[in-house]
Amino acid sequence: MGLRERLVRFATACPHVFVVTVPGATRTRLLLEAELRRRRGRPVASPAAATTLVVCGTPGPELGTAVDTVWSGIPAPRALVRLEETASAEEVAAALDRAARELADVPAQWAAAAARSREGPWAPGGDGEHDHMSGHGHGGHEHGMEPPMGLAMAGRADDRDGLKLDVLHVPLGPALKDWPAGLVLRLTLQGDIVQDAEAGVARGRGGGASFWDEPWLRAAAGERVPEGEAERRRAASHLDSVGRLLAVAGWENAADRARGLRDDVLAARSAKVLAVRFAGFARRTRQSRTLRWMLRDVGGIDRAMADRHGLAGPEARHLGDVFDRLSGWLDDTGAALARADSTAPLEGTGGPRGPVGSRAAAPVLDVLPELLGGAELAAARLIVAGLDPDLDRLAEPAEAPGE
């Protein structure tokens, strides 16, 4: 083994993974996150920081373009892993092993890197719209300058204070860390203020039902499902959302704790132990004055707004701002954990993200533009994470004509 190869092996021992999740592949994502934790790796926030791109699920056309863009943004050495919706834990581990071997294949990586640097920097294709990292074309020089490299310059418009400011069109998602799978927000930004937002869904090809609703769907299909299993799923679903929100709020330690709890809840650990651990976590999270200070009055939803858009999930029960919704998730998780050992047959359709079988994510997509208008970009990300729409529910093949 050469020195370079040994160095690369040493350097890539903890995988730096950029994860793109397709709607309907939540289960695969959870397996991947658990495996990454075992390997002391972690998901990274930008392609520039990643060595490995992992695609969970089978992307449709729009997501496929996003995956290509991210892939082209990862510097060498790099590896690409594609995981199916139905991948097992062993398959996930094997795929990451294969990626580690590819990264350490020095001659192949060096040749590929040389070929890429001959091609020059990535350039936007037909529309460049799917490039989530590059809001190219900003700058405010309208007169007296040639457009650099033939790129169009940003236009200007009045901002909320009546000042003329550059207008940027920046899509958020579908390839973004701690972001609902498949969500695409087309933002119109002035500075870092969202002037306008349009929500869309980038679908997968795999279809399949929502992972979080699965026990209720099986019960509806006539199978006898113990209530405890469904309640564990509910608790895990909320902990997943909580972890995502805390990560977006920049509290990585607390987010890791939420995700650790989530995985242990799903792994059928003793409910008593989990309830104690969760109580400590929930207390610390709720009592954080800084968190409260940062989440208060962000993305407020009142009864009238909830009714107007027909919100049906937890966000309709826990009205208020993002902190209220976080609090509501924690309440619901505690209640679900209290019933995690119940063996009574599951009844009803009250899934974690709203009534099972309904399209509870659609009203959330409707309400997003209204909530995001005028928000600062960081607040916009908190608002999205605070609603955490489960687009797996919109991913059913019947809802995806023409893809």
Next chain:
Amino acid sequence: MSDGAPVGAAVALPLVLAGLAYSAAVMDAAFRTGDGPAAPLRESVLLLLRQRRRTLASDVPLVRIGVISLPVAALLAAAVIPLDGGPGGSRVWNLPVSVVWFNAMEVVAWASLWLAGWGANSAFPLVGGYRFLAQGLAYELPHMFALITASLGAGSLDFGAIAAAQDEVWFAVWMPVAFAVYLLSALAMAFWGPMEHPVADDLGGGAAAELSGPDRLLFFAGRLALVAVAAAAAVPLFLGGGAGPWLPGWAWTLIKTVAVLALLVWLRGRWPVIRMDRFMTAAWAVLIPAALLQALVVGVVVLD
């Protein structure tokens, strides 16, 4: 360098700073993920081995200046910090207004982040740059008042004289507000921990989102060096410099520096990120008046 500055110190300074920055990285890895002392080395080797990537129509010189100026500013700031406390203590550059120089070097970080964020020609780094400008507006005035308060207590703008003025009682004890404000603004100046909004993950890494390979390494090493310098400056400013029983001055300086550094690193995992649209009000309505009151109290005591 300047008269009487030991050549040894000039050679040792970059090594000491690099050592402190590395120890900060090790502590960060240990506190947050439980990784061993090799984790930062792994990361550094990986970044050195990686290809540099460029965004379309990026302004490469600007990005390079932004990236390189971070560790350089940290090193230049460290040059005026006395290694063993006391006036005339060994340091690389014996400047009578060393506090002013230190503060000026910190402000270079504003340019660094803005240049790196602007030069990438990409939306997220640009917004990360905006965020740091807002952060600068919020933290810089309280920070300067904290520095001025310590200088006022000693009647000097020289780190050595300030350390020497704390023979009887540390400034941290009788100017606690100034010390607290200093620590908070040190986090903001090094965009570290709860103040890392300009490079936060919610924007894919903000100002650093498009940096890869050696650029990324220099940028983040520079940030750690800034944290280390901020910790090192707290020692002569508020913690009595190299004063202490039994051990020589340099050992006490080092021990105190590592203690402050450990505190700053540990704080990183304790809080969510603080956004400037919220913090600005607190900075101007609470921190600045509190820092001014502290300066007033110190001024009255000194005049007596």
